[in-house]
Amino acid sequence: MRFIIVGRNLEVTEGLKSAVQEKLGKLERFFNAATEVHVTLSVEKDRQKIEVTIPVKGNIIRAEQVSSDMYVSIDLVEEIIERQLKKYKNKIIDKKQNVEAFTPEYLDKEFDEDDTVKIVRTKKFGIKPMDPEEACIQMELLGHNFYVFNNSQTNEVNVVYKRKGNTYGLIEPEMD
Numbered sequence: 001m002r003f004i005i006v007g008r009n010l011e012v013t014e015g016l017k018s019a020v021q022e023k024l025g026k027l028e029r030f031f032n033a034a035t036e037v038h039v040t041l042s043v044e045k046d047r048q049k050i051e052v053t054i055p056v057k058g059n060i061i062r063a064e065q066v067s068s069d070m071y072v073s074i075d076l077v078e079e080i081i082e083r084q085l086k087k088y089k090n091k092i093i094d095k096k097q098n099v100e101a102f103t104p105e106y107l108d109k110e111f112d113e114d115d116t117v118k119i120v121r122t123k124k125f126g127i128k129p130m131d132p133e134e135a136c137i138q139m140e141l142l143g144h145n146f147y148v149f150n151n152s153q154t155n156e157v158n159v160v161y162k163r164k165g166n167t168y169g170l171i172e173p174e175m176d
Helices: 014-029 070-087 104-108 132-142
Strands: 002-008 036-044 047-056 059-067 146-151 156-163 167-171
Touching: 002 014, 014 036, 014 047, 014 070, 047 070, 059 070, 132 146, 132 156, 132 167
Parallel strands: 002 036
Antiparallel strands: 036 047, 047 059, 146 156, 156 167
């Protein structure tokens, strides 16, 4: 595995690099040697955050963790990725399309975790046309961190979501 480690508001020291490579290096048993692991370490006030992104053909394996200690965050993110890999093994390598990204040991091993996605609740609601700003206000009134609405400007279903720093994002569909 090849590590690409960057720091935001933080100098990536040799100690941090070796901690990342040692801890996330445990994932080598799942991936082939050519797999790239993108790691972003950042600090905001007392929050030590690590974001790990592993692109494999057609899928992205991603996890992030925040704590008051960067080394704790590194430990936690490795556990999350390993759990994801075990839980979604059959989905990730479905139809042999991603086989080359993983080691034979990972492909051959069966994991006990249930890999089915369970939808436990379904909600139905009317969608009235509104502009994105109105959707943000509605989202805030409901106390949610996202809101699905019919964009009156484009007549398409969109999603607004709350971002850090009291800003908002808009998701618009893109038809291929």
